[in-house]
Amino acid sequence: MPQIAIIVEFETLPGQQAAFEAIIREHARRTVSDEPGCLRFDVLHLVDESGARVPNKLLVNELYADRAAVVAHRASERMPxxxxxxxxxxxxxxxxxAEVDA
Structure with a gap:
């Protein structure tokens, strides 16, 4: 079975990026520690061509062992x-x- 990558682009409301980032980083930490099927969960800052961070834009990049791990993640009591x-x-x-070809 292929691994599954999930990439989510978020635009936060003005003034809310720090609060968003605190919540999503804790969620990422707990997902990796509590869900054996989660292989990776990164929080990324978008940057422009000059390397400057783009305000109010973040990405999450998640990697799961297989479809069952994604289903388990989505069913986690933490998600709601x-x-x-x-x-x-x-x-x-x-x-x-997306599916990740090995």
């Missing part, structure tokens, strides 16, 4: 709480899911 905490901080969200 994290979603509810992030919702008032986010202007937009774009999710990309």
């Amino acid at each position: 709480k994290v979603g509810a905490a992030l919702a008032p901080l986010v202007a937009s969200r774009r999710l990309i899911e």
Whole structure:
């Protein structure tokens, strides 16, 4: 079975990036430690061509062992709480899911 990559681009509301980042970094830490199928969960800052950080834009880059690990992640009891905490901080969200060829 192929590994599954999930990339999510978030745009935070003005003034909410720090609060968003604190929540998503804790979620990332707990996902990696509590979910054996999560191989990686990085929080990334977008940068422009000059290398300057783009305000209010962050990415998460997750890697799961297989589809079952993604299903388990989405079913985690933590997900509704994290979603509810992030919702008032986010202007937009774009999710990309892909299979990783070995």
